[in-house]
Amino acid sequence: MSTVIERDLVVIGGGPAGLAAAIAAKEAGCEPLLIERDRVLGGILNQCIHDGFGLHRFGEALSGPEYAGRFIARLEELDIPVMRNTIVLSLSGDRRLLVSRLGEISEIRAKAVVLAMGCRERTRGALSIPGHRPSGVWTAGAAQNFVNLENIMPGRNVCILGSGDIGLIMARRMTLEGAKVEAVFELLPWSSGLPRNIRQCLVDYGIPLFLGTTVVDIVGMGRLEGVRVAEVDGERRPVAGTERFVPCDTLLLSVGLIPENELAREAGISLSPVTGGPLVDSDCMTNVPGIFSCGNALHVHDLVDNVSEEAERAGRSAAACAAGKLSAGGTAAAIRPGAGVRYVMPDRVVIPDAPAEKDSLNSLNSLTLAFRVAAPSRDGVTRLSAGGKVLKEEKHPRLHPAEMVWMKLSGAELGELRTIGKPLEVSAS
Amino acid sequence: MDYDVLVIGAGVVGCAIARELSRHRRADGGPLKIGVLEKEPDVSLGTSSRNSAVVHSGINYAPGTLRAKVNVRGNAMMDELCAQLKVPIKRIGKLTVALTESDLPGLHKQRNQGEANGVPGMELMDNAKMRTIQPGIEGILGLWTPTSAIISSFGLTIALAENALANGARFHLNSEVTAIDRGEGTLTVTAGGKKFTARVVINAAGLHCDEVSAMAGFAGAKIWACRGEYYVLDKRLDGTLKTLIYPVPGPNDPGLGIHLTPTVDGNILIGPSAAYIPEENREDYRATSAIMADLRREGLRLLPDLAASDFIRSFSGNRPKQTPPEKGGNADFIIEDVSAEIGTSAGFIHLLGIESPGLTSSPAIAGMVREMVEKHVPLAERDDFIAERPGFAGSFSELPKEQRMDLIKTDPEYGEIVCRCEQITKKEIRQAIENPLGARTMASIKYRARAQMGRCQGGFCTPRIVRMLRDEYGFRPEDFFVRGGAPMFFGNVRDGLKGGEAL
Numbered sequence: 046m047s048t049v050i051e052r053d054l055v056v057i058g059g060g061p062a063g064l065a066a067a068i069a070a071k072e073a074g075c076e077p078l079l080i081e082r083d084r085v086l087g088g089i090l091n092q093c094i095h096d097g098f099g100l101h102r103f104g105e106a107l108s109g110p111e112y113a114g115r116f117i118a119r120l121e122e123l124d125i126p127v128m129r130n131t132i133v134l135s136l137s138g139d140r141r142l143l144v145s146r147l148g149e150i151s152e153i154r155a156k157a158v159v160l161a162m163g164c165r166e167r168t169r170g171a172l173s174i175p176g177h178r179p180s181g182v183w184t185a186g187a188a189q190n191f192v193n194l195e196n197i198m199p200g201r202n203v204c205i206l207g208s209g210d211i212g213l214i215m216a217r218r219m220t221l222e223g224a225k226v227e228a229v230f231e232l233l234p235w236s237s238g239l240p241r242n243i244r245q246c247l248v249d250y251g252i253p254l255f256l257g258t259t260v261v262d263i264v265g266m267g268r269l270e271g272v273r274v275a276e277v278d279g280e281r282r283p284v285a286g287t288e289r290f291v292p293c294d295t296l297l298l299s300v301g302l303i304p305e306n307e308l309a310r311e312a313g314i315s316l317s318p319v320t321g322g323p324l325v326d327s328d329c330m331t332n333v334p335g336i337f338s339c340g341n342a343l344h345v346h347d348l349v350d351n352v353s354e355e356a357e358r359a360g361r362s363a364a365a366c367a368a369g370k371l372s373a374g375g376t377a378a379a380i381r382p383g384a385g386v387r388y389v390m391p392d393r394v395v396i397p398d399a400p401a402e403k404d405s406l407n408s409l410n411s412l413t414l415a416f417r418v419a420a421p422s423r424d425g426v427t428r429l430s431a432g433g434k435v436l437k438e439e440k441h442p443r444l445h446p447a448e449m450v451w452m453k454l455s456g457a458e459l460g461e462l463r464t465i466g467k468p469l470e471v472s473a474s
Numbered sequence: 475m476d477y478d479v480l481v482i483g484a485g486v487v488g489c490a491i492a493r494e495l496s497r498h499r500r501a502d503g504g505p506l507k508i509g510v511l512e513k514e515p516d517v518s519l520g521t522s523s524r525n526s527a528v529v530h531s532g533i534n535y536a537p538g539t540l541r542a543k544v545n546v547r548g549n550a551m552m553d554e555l556c557a558q559l560k561v562p563i564k565r566i567g568k569l570t571v572a573l574t575e576s577d578l579p580g581l582h583k584q585r586n587q588g589e590a591n592g593v594p595g596m597e598l599m600d601n602a603k604m605r606t607i608q609p610g611i612e613g614i615l616g617l618w619t620p621t622s623a624i625i626s627s628f629g630l631t632i633a634l635a636e637n638a639l640a641n642g643a644r645f646h647l648n649s650e651v652t653a654i655d656r657g658e659g660t661l662t663v664t665a666g667g668k669k670f671t672a673r674v675v676i677n678a679a680g681l682h683c684d685e686v687s688a689m690a691g692f693a694g695a696k697i698w699a700c701r702g703e704y705y706v707l708d709k710r711l712d713g714t715l716k717t718l719i720y721p722v723p724g725p726n727d728p729g730l731g732i733h734l735t736p737t738v739d740g741n742i743l744i745g746p747s748a749a750y751i752p753e754e755n756r757e758d759y760r761a762t763s764a765i766m767a768d769l770r771r772e773g774l775r776l777l778p779d780l781a782a783s784d785f786i787r788s789f790s791g792n793r794p795k796q797t798p799p800e801k802g803g804n805a806d807f808i809i810e811d812v813s814a815e816i817g818t819s820a821g822f823i824h825l826l827g828i829e830s831p832g833l834t835s836s837p838a839i840a841g842m843v844r845e846m847v848e849k850h851v852p853l854a855e856r857d858d859f860i861a862e863r864p865g866f867a868g869s870f871s872e873l874p875k876e877q878r879m880d881l882i883k884t885d886p887e888y889g890e891i892v893c894r895c896e897q898i899t900k901k902e903i904r905q906a907i908e909n910p911l912g913a914r915t916m917a918s919i920k921y922r923a924r925a926q927m928g929r930c931q932g933g934f935c936t937p938r939i940v941r942m943l944r945d946e947y948g949f950r951p952e953d954f955f956v957r958g959g960a961p962m963f964f965g966n967v968r969d970g971l972k973g974g975e976a977l
Contacts, residue, residue: 082894132891134871145897148886150878168931170706170787173770175763178789180956190937191963196973197940197951198964222967261763266755267959294964303783307895307929310710318781 048151052078053367055142055155057133057308060088061349062340062356063161064116069360070159071123075367077360078153079120079127080144086120086127087113088163089186090349092193095214097241101350112349136308138333156367157335159359160323162305164341166211169263172300174206176263179270185211185299192218200295204272205229206260208236208243210347210447212299217246219297226252227293230274232259232281235421237301239347239447260296261288269294302345312336317388320344324392327412328371329359337363344390344415347449351415358413378462382416383430383472387446389416394469396462412459414452418473421445426474427452432467444473477509477644478851480663480672482651482686484512485522486627486836487828488678489634494840496641497859501852508643509672510635511665513650515958516913516921518631521680522833523921524759524791525702526735526743527627528718530831531568531619537590539806544835544842546591549621551837559633560867561626562738568622568718569604571613578615580722585617595620608716622718626738627833628921634836636910637863641856645911646670648958651679654690656818661690674821674850676843680828681756681794687824691816695808695826698799699756699792700728702746703765705773706787707780708929712740714777726802728795729830732772738868739896739924741786744773750799751792761788786929796827804829809839811846821850865905869924871897892942893935895928903939907947917957941974 056067059081070077085091090098093109100106103115120127131146142153166184183191183199189211191197203219205212208231216226229247234257236243247254255274261283262273271292275283304322306314314323314331322343323331330337339359340352365371376396382389394412414429425444429437429452439452452471454462462469479495481488492510500506514520532546556563572581588596597618599607604616639645649666654675661675679686684695714736721731729748736742747765751758766788774780796805808826816822823846825839832839847853870878870888882888887901906922907914919925919939926932926939943949951963966973 082891130890132894132897134891134897145889145891145899147890147900148882149889150875150882165930166933167783168786168933170931171783171785173761173766173785173788175761175766177758177760180959180962184933187933187937191940192967194974195937195941195944196967196971198967199962201964266758267957321783 050151050153052076052153052155054078054157054159054363055080055153056159056161056360057136058088058161058163058340058342059083059086059127059129060161060163060340061090061113061116061352062163062342063088063159064113064120065353065356066159066161066339066360066363067125068116068119068123069357070364071125073361073364075364077125079125080131080133081127081129082132084130086117086129092186092189093214094193095218098349101348102353116353133308136312138313140335157337157363159363160306160309160336160338160342161340161356162308162342164302164304164345166298167301167303169298172298174260174263177265179263179265179268181265181269181295182263183295183297185209185215185297188297189215189218192222198222198224200224202227202293203295203297204260204291204293205297205299207231207298207300208238208254209299209301210238210242212297213238213242213246215297215299216252217250220250220252226250227291228252229254230258230260231256232277233257235446237447240445259283263296264290269296272296302341304342304345306342309336309338309342317392319388320390325390326377327391327394328362329355329391330362330366330371335366337366344388347447351449351451355415379468380414381468381470383470385419385473386471387417387419389414389471394462396459411456412454414454414471416450416452416471417446418444418450419446422473428472429454429469430472431469436461436469475660475673476507476670477672478507479674479676479847480509480511480661480670481676481678482511482663483678483680484510484517484631484635484645485520485678485680486518486631486634486833487680487825487839488512488676489517489631489638490836490840491676491678491843492638492643493634493641494837494844495847496638496643497855498844498853499856501854505642506851506853508638509670510638510643510645511649511651511663511670512645512647515648515915515955516918517635517645517647517911518628518921519917519957520757521791521793521829522631523628524789525627525830525833526746527625527737527833528735529563529623529625530834531588531621532591532593532831533570533584533588533596533617533619534723534831535587535591535804537587540809541804541807541831541835542587542591544807544838545831546593547838548831548835552623552625552834555837556625556630556867558861559630559637559863560865561630561633562868563623563625564738565621565623566717566736567607567618567620568720569599569607569611569616569618570720570722571604571611572615572722573613575614577722580724581615581617584722588617588619593619593621608719611719624718624736624738625833630833630836632922633863637860639910640860640863647911647913651686651689654686656691656816656820659819661818661820661822672820674823674847676847677822677824678828681792683794683824683826683828687812687826690822692812692822692824695824697756697794697796697827698750700748700750700795701759701790701792702729702748703761703769703788703790704743704745705766705769705785706789707742707744707773708784708786709740710784711742711777712736715742728793728802728804732769734773734776739927744769746791748793750795756792759790759792761790787931793829794827795829807835809842811849821847823847869896870899870902892938893923893925893928895930895934896924898923898925898935900942903942907943915955915957916962945974
């Protein structure tokens with residue numbers, strides 16, 4: 046029999062974003078329901094058994110499961126209800142969800158929804174790599190799942206295409222488990238992963254990284270026999286005469302992450318062509334009232350600590366929304382990426398006409414802008430400006446596309462924005 | 475005698491023949507013993523799963539040809555067959571479109587051929603009329619053929635095989651034919667290292683039909699493989715195409731031209747190209763950079779808002795052509811009993827060059843072949859034939875909500891989703907794993923349940939299916955195969971651990 050459940054807030058996804066959003070919402074006085082498709086909470090953190098999580102938030106180097114564990118413990122402490130092994134089949138713009146789990150399809154109506162579905166890995170298909178389709182070509186995350194959770198070795202002689210963080214982590218992981226990692230090939234002239242991962246996962250193990258190089262052919266009718274690689278020119282086209290064959294039985298792909306937004310699209314939410322995630326305001330609310338987004342479903346992060354912080358903001362805003370306390374009035378100012386910046390999060394900031402009331406849950410007393418630069422640089426400067434007037438400027442010894450840049454605006458600085466009313470622009474040089 | 479009839483090749487044609495034969499018993503009262511030999515670890519792994527999955531109307535071939543005859547006849551048989559076998563089919567019709575004046579002679583030729591071939595319901599349409607079917611379509615004149623349809627090509631092949639099996643036919647997978655010896659009233663076929671004797675052998679070996687006929691002593695057949703490459707587009711675009719839209723084919727084109735084809739599952743295919751490939755390996759299914767670029771360009775021309783992430787996969791299929799590269803074009807199908815030519819008193823029937831419209835024609839071809847078999851083994855229709863296949867057509871997720879609720883009551887695993895992109899349930903995966911043919915490759919599960927076919931290409935569900943096979947079916951790492959070839963994995967990371975303990 047079909048059951049209809051009424052809820053204040055539904056958080057979709059029990060990874061780091063969903064956990065933090067649900068906890069923050071509960072702490073703000075809301076009664077959230079967390080829906081997780083897997084058997085356990087924690088999301089992708091469960092397969093990230095390396096350390097380095099929580100350096101910012103906890104001042105400790107935790108493993109992925111440990112980091113998730115802290116949030117799961119808090120979730121249990123707060124007695125937040127969780128539906129595990131549950132998939133959201135559909136989401137409508139008026140926040141009706143159809144969910145499916147063992148023995149049951151049910152409908153949920155929510156006053157507010159937080160989308161925290163995370164992201165998925167880009168596959169070979171989206172890259173259009175020519176060649177055969179043998180077994181032995183995996184996304185790095187799938188290989189990580191097999192090795193770390195399922196005790197299965199996916200390869201012995203490994204090449205890695207793409208220098209995304211999961212690929213770098215897997216280069217080290219496969220080496221530690223006795224595989225030979227031949228090389229990492231990166232199309233771009235710089236690495237897509239964090240510099241610390243380049244150091245700790247490649248340099249320390251003598252694994253070469255070839256920048257400006259890509260796989261142009263996958264060879265092997267049954268099992269992968271090797272890949273043909275070539276250097277690329279400034280327009281990322283293979284350069285004739287630079288081709289070489291690298292024998293391997295396994296190719297791991299770490300070539301980008303795509304925010305999971307099929308549900309968002311279905312609910313009529315506008316997505317950014319740059320990030321693949323929803324366009325949101327400073328409350329993490331999408332263009333569909335009452336639906337919020339955070340974490341890697343919103344834009345792909347490089348540090349989970351930042352995911353938690355962003356998700357807490359989304360959770361608090363959603364709680365305010367469910368309680369009918371999200372301020373409706375105010376000035377909406379668009380924030381655009383300027384020169385040297387790929388995108389800025391949020392897409393627009395709603396500046397309340399008056400400073401936030403004391404009991405208002407969405408206190409816009411500060412604002413954090415997150416953005417990525419387009420190319421690496423040293424001794425760079427990032428600027429927030431409006432109509433040519435620079436409002437804030439920050440210096441950075443190093444700027445890198447792999448590292449998200451954060452700019453925090455204080456209440457006083459926000460007060461200044463209230464009088465401007467022009468589109469804001471974030472640039473880097 | 476092991477078999478009355480032995481079919482070589484478990485593509486759509488071989489499986490249709492096996493199913494048609496399984497409707498019969500021997501006229502002398504005994505059961506008709508039917509065997510099928512397949513070199514791959516499952517049925518439908520060759521050209522039958524590598525095509526546009528279109529049921530053609532029959533306008534493309536010259537009147538009087540066998541191709542035209544079996545096409546039109548096969549098309550007319552498809553609705554009843556698919557209803558019996560629970561195979562998804564959608565009669566969405568087709569517009570063959572003349573873009574310029576120069577296309578008009580070709581278009582009229584198609585119409586005249588269709589008329590002579592007995593294609594029902596054809597209509598010439600001006601642009602305004604075409605736009606009532608496909609908004610925004612370009613072109614000055616179109617030929618509408620309402621009987622054109624889309625179908626699940628591997629779904630049909632698998633269903634035919636399973637239904638034949640349910641009616642007593644036996645399938646030998648991983649059994650590549652290496653020799654055929656002619657004896658008195660019997661042929662002995664060596665396959666997968668075993669010998670099978672049969673009164674009648676049917677060569678439905680597709681890309682290898684000439685090689686199989688040569689083994690039986692028939693030297694006059696020759697096949698060239700002509701590759702067609704495709705892209706599969708994300709389901710996001712489902713509904714964009716209301717009908718099949720084809721260009722007018724040129725007289726010497728080896729295929730029907732690059733176009734967009736909606737699939738019954740809601741994806742769109744771009745393709746196929748047509749490029750002859752070298753002799754050495756007829757099953758080289760590679761994707762080539764030049765053609766991939768062409769297909770992307772063509773896709774963007776036809777659907778301007780395509781994003782890179784909409785191209786979720788490429789694949790290719792090879793056509794068994796009887797005409798060499800320098801000639802191109804389309805030779806007629808050859809379906810003939812060559813027992814006399816090869817000097818045997820047993821029966822040897824071969825099917826040569828069954829490319830497009832082989833899928834459409836398969837039920838009609840099966841009927842033709844059964845009549846040929848009757849010259850060697852008199853047949854009578856069985857009264858205990860099981861025509862229906864159990865279950866429902868398509869995926870659980872496509873059923874109306876009420877029906878889904880009812881099915882979940884009968885089996886709670888219909889509520890548990892394993893493949894997130896395609897919303898495939900654990901019950902459907904289980905049914906695919908436990909398929910009656912006993913095929914256990916990852917491709918077998920994919921073609922039966924659709925898992926791994928969505929936009930994440932198995933990133934989410936493959937580890938879950940692997941876990942299910944290990945925990946519930948006792949698979950060891952070395953037991954996992956994508957198709958044939960080498961195993962997917964290299965043993966365990968650590969001895970003494972099962973895996974999955976952490977969760």
